[in-house]
Amino acid sequence: MAAADFSREAERREIRRRWLLSLPALLIIFAAASGPLLIVLVYSFLAPGNYGDVRWELSTGAWEQVVLQRDIFDDTLSFADAHLSIFWRSVKLSLMTTVLTLLFGFPTAYFIATRPEGRRELWLFLITIPFWTNLLIRTFALQEVIRQEGIVNTILLRLGLIDQPIQMLYTDFAILLGMTYVYLPLMVLPLYASMERLDFRLVEAGYDLYATRAKVLRRIILPLVKPGIIAGSILVFIPALGAYVTPRVLGGGKNLMLGNLIELQFGQGRNWPLGAALSITLMAIVMIALLVYVRQAGGRSAAHHG
Amino acid sequence: MLTFGPATAAKGPPEKNDGERVPDQPGSHIIDVRQVAKRFGSGTGAVAALDGVSVGIRRNEFFTLLGPSGCGKTTLLRLIAGFDFPTEGQILLEGEDIAPLPPYKRPVNTVFQSYALFPHMTVGENIGFGLEMLGRPKAAISARVEEMLRLVRMEALRDRRTGQISGGQQQRVALARALAPQPKVLLLDEPLSALDYKLRKEMQIELKRLQHETGITFVFVTHDQEEALTMSDRIAVMSAGKILQVGTPADIYDRPADRFVADFIGETNFLQGRVAGVENGFARVTLASGATIPATVADGFDASRPATVVVRPEHAQAVREGGDLRGRVENTVYFGTDTHIHLRLDDGTPFIVRQQNRRGADCGFAPGEPVGVVVAPEAAQVLRD
Amino acid sequence: MAEAVSGRLEAATEPRRKAGRDFSVKRLPGFATIALICFFLLYLPIATLVVYAFNAGTSIAIWEGFSLRWFEAAWNNAQVVEASWRSLRIAAAAAVLATVAATMAALATTRTKPYRGLTVKYAFINQPLMVPEIVTAVALLIFFSRVKIWTGYTGLGYLILAHTAFCIPFAYLPIRARLENMDLSLETAAADLYATPWQAFRRVTLPLLWPGILAGLMLAFVISLDDVVITEFVKSGGQDTLPTYMLGQLRRVVTPEMNAISTVFLLISVAVVTLFFFVSRKKS
Numbered sequence: 001m002a003a004a005d006f007s008r009e010a011e012r013r014e015i016r017r018r019w020l021l022s023l024p025a026l027l028i029i030f031a032a033a034s035g036p037l038l039i040v041l042v043y044s045f046l047a048p049g050n051y052g053d054v055r056w057e058l059s060t061g062a063w064e065q066v067v068l069q070r071d072i073f074d075d076t077l078s079f080a081d082a083h084l085s086i087f088w089r090s091v092k093l094s095l096m097t098t099v100l101t102l103l104f105g106f107p108t109a110y111f112i113a114t115r116p117e118g119r120r121e122l123w124l125f126l127i128t129i130p131f132w133t134n135l136l137i138r139t140f141a142l143q144e145v146i147r148q149e150g151i152v153n154t155i156l157l158r159l160g161l162i163d164q165p166i167q168m169l170y171t172d173f174a175i176l177l178g179m180t181y182v183y184l185p186l187m188v189l190p191l192y193a194s195m196e197r198l199d200f201r202l203v204e205a206g207y208d209l210y211a212t213r214a215k216v217l218r219r220i221i222l223p224l225v226k227p228g229i230i231a232g233s234i235l236v237f238i239p240a241l242g243a244y245v246t247p248r249v250l251g252g253g254k255n256l257m258l259g260n261l262i263e264l265q266f267g268q269g270r271n272w273p274l275g276a277a278l279s280i281t282l283m284a285i286v287m288i289a290l291l292v293y294v295r296q297a298g299g300r301s302a303a304h305h306g
Numbered sequence: 307m308l309t310f311g312p313a314t315a316a317k318g319p320p321e322k323n324d325g326e327r328v329p330d331q332p333g334s335h336i337i338d339v340r341q342v343a344k345r346f347g348s349g350t351g352a353v354a355a356l357d358g359v360s361v362g363i364r365r366n367e368f369f370t371l372l373g374p375s376g377c378g379k380t381t382l383l384r385l386i387a388g389f390d391f392p393t394e395g396q397i398l399l400e401g402e403d404i405a406p407l408p409p410y411k412r413p414v415n416t417v418f419q420s421y422a423l424f425p426h427m428t429v430g431e432n433i434g435f436g437l438e439m440l441g442r443p444k445a446a447i448s449a450r451v452e453e454m455l456r457l458v459r460m461e462a463l464r465d466r467r468t469g470q471i472s473g474g475q476q477q478r479v480a481l482a483r484a485l486a487p488q489p490k491v492l493l494l495d496e497p498l499s500a501l502d503y504k505l506r507k508e509m510q511i512e513l514k515r516l517q518h519e520t521g522i523t524f525v526f527v528t529h530d531q532e533e534a535l536t537m538s539d540r541i542a543v544m545s546a547g548k549i550l551q552v553g554t555p556a557d558i559y560d561r562p563a564d565r566f567v568a569d570f571i572g573e574t575n576f577l578q579g580r581v582a583g584v585e586n587g588f589a590r591v592t593l594a595s596g597a598t599i600p601a602t603v604a605d606g607f608d609a610s611r612p613a614t615v616v617v618r619p620e621h622a623q624a625v626r627e628g629g630d631l632r633g634r635v636e637n638t639v640y641f642g643t644d645t646h647i648h649l650r651l652d653d654g655t656p657f658i659v660r661q662q663n664r665r666g667a668d669c670g671f672a673p674g675e676p677v678g679v680v681v682a683p684e685a686a687q688v689l690r691d
Numbered sequence: 692m693a694e695a696v697s698g699r700l701e702a703a704t705e706p707r708r709k710a711g712r713d714f715s716v717k718r719l720p721g722f723a724t725i726a727l728i729c730f731f732l733l734y735l736p737i738a739t740l741v742v743y744a745f746n747a748g749t750s751i752a753i754w755e756g757f758s759l760r761w762f763e764a765a766w767n768n769a770q771v772v773e774a775s776w777r778s779l780r781i782a783a784a785a786a787v788l789a790t791v792a793a794t795m796a797a798l799a800t801t802r803t804k805p806y807r808g809l810t811v812k813y814a815f816i817n818q819p820l821m822v823p824e825i826v827t828a829v830a831l832l833i834f835f836s837r838v839k840i841w842t843g844y845t846g847l848g849y850l851i852l853a854h855t856a857f858c859i860p861f862a863y864l865p866i867r868a869r870l871e872n873m874d875l876s877l878e879t880a881a882a883d884l885y886a887t888p889w890q891a892f893r894r895v896t897l898p899l900l901w902p903g904i905l906a907g908l909m910l911a912f913v914i915s916l917d918d919v920v921i922t923e924f925v926k927s928g929g930q931d932t933l934p935t936y937m938l939g940q941l942r943r944v945v946t947p948e949m950n951a952i953s954t955v956f957l958l959i960s961v962a963v964v965t966l967f968f969f970v971s972r973k974k975s
Contacts (some may be wrong), residue, residue: 006405007391015806022812025792025859031857033819036830043833048893053836103751104729107719111726114717125968130733132964134917136934137953140941141736144743149752151739184733204716213719242823250753259825266832267926276833279826286823389879409882410891422880426898435894436884487885 037283044276052270062273066281083261089283090258093172093294094240097179101187101236104180109191109228113198124192131185139249142181146174170252178246183239187232194228234293238286258282317483327423327538335362335398336523337386337491342395344547345379355381356392357547363491364540366573368517370526372534373544374570379527382544383493386525388412399490410439415484416493419500423468430464436487452483457516474505481513485520494526495551498533506625510537532569535559537637559618568616575617575644575657581609581688589688591615595653599630601686613691619660621685624671629678633657635671645669649677709817741957744950761951773953774936781847781932782915786862787853789911792855793862794904798896801870827857828924835925847852853925854915861914862907865971869903902970909967913960 047059069080112123130138146168153165168174202224207218217220222229244259251257256264258278265275344356356378363369371379384390386397388409404412417434423432433454434447442450455461458478463471468479477497484492494513498506507524514537514557529535531565534541535555542552543566549562562568565576579593581603589603591613601615623629624647633651647659647669659679661669671677742763744904748755765771796816800809819827835849873896879890919934926935940949 004393007393010391018799018803018806021795022816025816025863028788028792028852029815029818029856029859032831032852033822033827034815036834037822037826039837040826040830041833072835105726107722107725110719110722110731121968121972125965126730127733128968129961129964130737132913132917132960133737133957134919134934134953134960136919136937137740137956138736140937140949140953141740144752145736146740147752149750151735151752154752181733181736184729200716200794207716207733208760217719222941238821238823244823244825245938248938262825262829262924263924266829272833275829279829283826286821290821387883389882409879410885410887414883416880416883418876418880420874420876421876422876422878424880424895435881435886439881439885439887439890483884 018240037059037131040059040276040279044273044280046273048271048273050270052272053267054272059273060306062202062271062277065271065274066277080298086256086258086261089172090241092178092238093176093245093257094243097183097240098187098233098237100176100180101184102233105184105187109188109195111251112188112192113195127185127188127192131189135182135245136249138182139178139246141167142178143174143249146177166244169250170254172251172255175247175255175257178239179243182246183236186235186239190223190231190235191228194225194231198224230293230296234289237289241285241289242282323446330515334364335399336365337363337525338396338398338401339363339382340396340398342382342385342392342397344385345362345393347668354547356385357549358395359544359549360395361542361549361552363523365523365541366521368514368524368526368537370528370534370538370541371529371544372541372570375668376546378547379529379544379546380495381527383416383495383527386491387414387416387493395504402642404541413490414489414493415487415489415491416495417480417484417497419496421480421497423476423479423483425467425469428465428467429460429471432468432479433483433486435483440487441612449487452550454486457485457519458482458512473500474509477501477509479563481516485516485522488520489522491523491525494524496527496529499530505534513537535571542659543570545570560615562689565614568689573619573658573660574681575619575622575655577615577617577655577657577686579615581607581613584609588683589613591686591688593653595631595651597631599681599686600683601677601688602684603688607688616689617681617686619658620644621682622657622659623682624649624659624661624669625678625680626676627678629680631679631681633677633679635673635675635677637673638669638671647671647677648677651679692800704933708970737957740950741954742877743947744954746950749946762955764946764948765951765955769935770936771930771948772943774931774933777847777930778916778932778934781850781854782912785849785858785915786908786911788851788855788906789858789915790862790866790904793907793911794866794900796859797863797866797870801867802873802875816863817860820860822872824857824920828921831921832924839927847930849925849927850930850932851922851923854918856919857921858911858914862911863912865906866900866903869900869906873899905970906967909963913963913967916956 043054044062045060046054046056046063047057049055064077065080065083067080067083068077069083108127112127115123117203143150147153148165148167148169152168153162156162157165168177198221203216203220206220213218242259243257244263247255247257247260251260259282262275262278262282263273265278269275312684318380339359339361340626342356342359343354346353346355359378359382369384373379381390385392388404388407391405392415397405399414400671407667424435427435430451434451437447452461458481460475460478460482463475463479468476471479477500478560480497497513498509501509510533513524513526526534526537535558538555540552540554541558543550543558545566551558551567553561558571562571562574563658565567568576577591577593577599579591581591582592582598584590584603584607587602588600589607589609590598591601592598599615601613603613605614631651633649635647636656637648639646639648642663644660644662645668647661649657651657651660657679663669738969742754742937743754745757746754747758751886793816797810800812800816803809831849831853835853838849839845853889877895877899878891881895882888886894894898917934922932923935923938926932931939933952937949
């Protein structure tokens with residue numbers, strides 16, 4: 001029938017049009033983001049070259065070196081303590097950062113969400129500005145504040161609370177502080193988005209039914225804002241895992257995180273395959289975290305629709 | 307080759323035809339819908355929005371598609387406009403199949419339910435948009451916009467932004483915009499549904515006037531049967547993807563084709579019974595209560611089947627004594643111009659009688675009182691069920 | 692007697708408004724304090740940074756009076772100027788390319804019924820947001836170093852391509868948001884009024900989408916300007932952008948020149964973000 005033909009023809013044209021429109025974006029991203037990831041996978045199975053780059057021979061050495069190390073004297077395999085401690089530091093600091101940003105971010109987001117309509121935009125604007133400020137600048141600014149001659153130490157000395165400047169810079173503490181500082185807006189924004197949608201009449205109902213403020217927070221507000229908490233946590237945890245600039249500037253050369261370890265392999269370490277393997281490992285941890293998020297978020301919406 | 311230009315029909319009231327009683331010549335149709343079906347989805351989950359619909363729309367007429375939501379009237383309109391393709395069937399405009407034409411090549415314009423006025427353009431720019439797209443010279447466009455503004459009586463608002471005018475004014479701008487390119491057919495998708503009662507009444511008269519003045523064929527979609535009855539030259543009553551009846555408002559009202567149409571249009575009383583005998587086009591129908599009333603009946607009605615008789619409330623009269631039917635008053639509802647007397651007949655059937663109010667006096671019946679109903683002989687009709 | 696009874700009834704039923712302050716449903720104790728402390732601490736380092744940019748002395752922590760010397764020094768520093776210029780060029784090119792690609796992609800993925808491949812496309816477009824920057828940086832380092840060997844080209848193209856890629860999702864978001872809020876019936880009306888698809892796009896869709904496109908452009912520009920990690924890995928020698936130059940400088944003795952550069956950089960970011968806010972609010 002002629003009519004059905006036209007219908008199908010129009011649909012075909014529409015599909016073609018959509019593919020053509022998406023093509024530039026997809027091509028660019030494939031060329032400069034997704035595609036190269038496959039190359040990383042390939043490189044992780046090659047052998048390191050003498051001056052960096054690789055030799056084109058198959059080897060699982062890189063993957064071994066991710067967690068194991070060979071003793072130079074008797075060739076036995078043992079756990080690569082250095083690597084493992086770096087993994088541990090990365091995960092530990094990322095988790096702590098997530099918790100800290102949540103602890104500080106929650107009241108902040110709540111504060112913004114409960115401002116009167118006109119003022120809310122101003123507060124949003126204020127929290128967004130640091131977000132768009134260069135990461136490096138923010139980290140550098142923090143470095144200035146916590147270094148030996150920085151403001152914190154100066155004030156503490158002046159007040160007589162300490163008689164020697166505290167060493168805050170180039171410690172794990174500095175990295176934690178730095179990441180919390182840098183990623184705080186990333187936690188606040190999704191939290192705010194959730195809270196903005198919160199129907200405060202539900203909170204009113206809670207008070208009406210004899211709940212205390214603490215109970216209202218725990219039993220009404222928190223569960224309703226959960227999607228925001230999860231989104232914010234993911235938005236902080238994942239970049240924190242792969243942090244590079246912050247540990248480099250604030251941790252000095254000794255407190256390495258996974259990002260720095262990876263960079264090392266392409267610099268002094270001259271072990272590109274190991275760097276590739278470590279990158280894939282990082283990706284894997286991120287994928288797991290994302291899966292957890294999707295499961296949580298998906299389960300939630302399923303519960304709502306079911 | 308489809309061309310644009312002024313409608314060729316003469317201006318003035320359209321030819322009055324007796325609906326489907328007198329078949330019209332195919333050549334007088336400006337739009338011919340032939341066995342059109344529209345299905346969404348496929349396989350067992352497919353939904354048929356239109357199921358084998360055929361109708362002919364004449365030149366210069368105000369044609370209404372009437373039906374409840376989901377009946378397919380808007381779908382049919384969209385198919386005529388070109389925003390969707392029929393799964394089966396053909397749609398002809400002046401004898402030519404318009405299926406291959408995209409909407410911007412069909413000389414058909416639409417007034418949308420949401421008006422769809424371009425928010426970034428002024429009233430004047432909106433009205434002139436169609437002509438601009440057709441490549442008319444600027445001077446001609448400007449003159450035409452003036453003409454349209456005068457037609458819908460909005461000359462002063464030419465340079466206003468569409469967001470700054472009221473709902474009723476927006477509606478008229480949408481109308482002017484669709485009329486400006488002088489389409490062969492104007493499609494209106496429930497354009498008055500967002501207006502308040504008084505404004506809607508005004509616009510109904512306005513639309514009728516416009517249709518007469520411009521001579522353009524109007525295809526109007528609504529679920530409001532009162533609207534359809536007041537404005538249309540002919541109505542197509544639709545339900546669940548099918549056209550149940552096509553006819554003039556009087557046809558539809560006085561001689562509904564089936565139960566749905568009778569129920570959908572106006573208020574109706576339904577009485578069950580059996581046909582006792584037929585003479586001169588009248589049947590004697592014995593009702594469940596035993597009472598007999600005369601009713602008109604179509605030729606060839608099968609007397610062995612049970613019959614449903616429809617009586618309009620205003621064709622019945624409530625009396626204290628006697629009457630064709632007896633019952634008890636349940637409720638009276640006051641409507642300003644008249645009163646509806648809700649009563650229950652002795653056999654349990656509900657019945658409504660409409661009585662015009664006299665100034666200063668009430669309807670004369672109170673709940674609980676016994677009452678009789680007189681049915682005028684030509685008022686009852688056996689449905690073609 | 693009656694009055695006494697009614698008086699007591701009244702007292703019993705009167706709402707307890709007068710005791711203490713008004714009960715605010717939204718108030719949670721301590722939250723406002725923590726929030727304000729957060730804001731303060733958030734801006735403190737930045738404020739310190741800016742203040743010390745005007746330091747007359749050479750230390751970044753010991754104040755020795757007000758001076759504009761470091762701004763002058765930065766202005767005269769050829770490397771700084773070159774790096775800044777390069778940053779701006781890359782950001783401009785990447786932002787424009789990313790916005791065009793993102794606009795087209797948004798048109799293809801928004802306001803349609805879900806079709807096969809839609810979720811894949813959507814995930815793909817947002818993929819740069821999901822992968823840690825260091826991984827992408829490493830991947831591009833490997834990939835481009837190979838391409839450099841094959842073609843011998845070592846210009847800014849790699850950087851522009853890399854920046855465009857991670858800018859696309861940022862440009863995509865506001866464009867998509869604006870497109871979703873646009874009534875599809877407007878384009879339908881345009882088609883009804885004889886506009887071809889291209890005319891409908893140019894006269895109806897584009898003008899209404901424009902604020903979203905501008906917002907996307909600005910977002911992409913700032914993101915590109917700010918990038919450190921990917922640029923650091925992808926650049927060839929001598930191709931410093933301002934952030935990578937600063938990163939290099941941080942290894943050595945730092946003077947308030949860094950503060951001065953940072954302050955200017957800050958001002959640019961703030962200016963663009965403020966503009967972005969205005970554009971987003973207008974015509975909403």
